[in-house]
Amino acid sequence: MVLNYHIEGGDFANAGTASSQIKKTLKQLSVPPVIIKRVVVALYEAEVNIVAHAYKGEIVVSIDPERIQMILDDEGPGIADISLAMQKGYSTASEEVRQMGFGAGMGLPNISENADSLNIQSKVGKGTKLEIIVKLS
Numbered sequence: 113m114v115l116n117y118h119i120e121g122g123d124f125a126n127a128g129t130a131s132s133q134i135k136k137t138l139k140q141l142s143v144p145p146v147i148i149k150r151v152v153v154a155l156y157e158a159e160v161n162i163v164a165h166a167y168k169g170e171i172v173v174s175i176d177p178e179r180i181q182m183i184l185d186d187e188g189p190g191i192a193d194i195s196l197a198m199q200k201g202y203s204t205a206s207e208e209v210r211q212m213g214f215g216a217g218m219g220l221p222n223i224s225e226n227a228d229s230l231n232i233q234s235k236v237g238k239g240t241k242l243e244i245i246v247k248l249s
Contacts, residue, residue, distance in 0.1 A: 113137075117171040119162045121188065124212060127163040130171050131156040141175065143248065150226040151180050151246050157219040158184045158242050164209045165189060166239060179228075182244040191234040198224065 115137065117130035131152050138148045155173070162169035166188030174181040189204075191197050197204075198220050205215020224230050229245040 113175045115173045115175075117173075119159060119166075119169045119171060119186075121163060121165070121167045121169070121186075123163055124214075127160050128156055130159050130173075134173055137175070138180075143180075147180075147246060147248060151182070154223045154226040154244050154246065155182050157222045158182065158244065160214055161219045161240075162186045162188075164205055164214050169239075178248055180246045180248065182242070182246075184242045184244075185239070186241075187239045190236040190238055191232070191240055192236050194232050194234060 115134065117133075119130065120126075134155055135148060135152045138151060143151075155171070159171065162171075162184060166186035169184060169186030169188070172183045172185075196202055199217075200221045201217040203210075203215045203217035205217075209215040220232075223242070223244060226246070227244045228247045229243070231243040232240065234240040
């Protein structure tokens with residue numbers, strides 16, 4: 113099963129819609145709640161990162177009997193220093209984004225903690241691509 117979502121940068125009103133729909137789908141597929149929670153936390157954080165930092169992005173979620181693969185590909189400023197961005201509390205979010213309650217610098221660390229595998233590719237001035245995998249067993 114493959115599910116696709118288009119995300120618009122700055123659209124905080126719809127931030128979390130994709131992760132919410134994936135949660136419903138995983139419940140319908142009888143995925144264990146502990147796995148659903150890991151997937152939803154990782155996906156929500158990544159989805160909000162697109163909304164907060166990028167111009168737009170695409171989310172492709174592939175569900176098979178062994179794993180859930182989430183690919184988030186955005187067009188945006190990119191990440192200049194991925195190792196720095198992985199540090200808890202490090203944030204490049206604007207003041208406006210912080211005032212809305214986002215941008216605490218926990219997105220990538222939370223994704224990493226909930227994923228079995230996380231691959232980040234980024235080009236400054238182009239965008240960022242995340243591949244997040246959560247195993248079902």
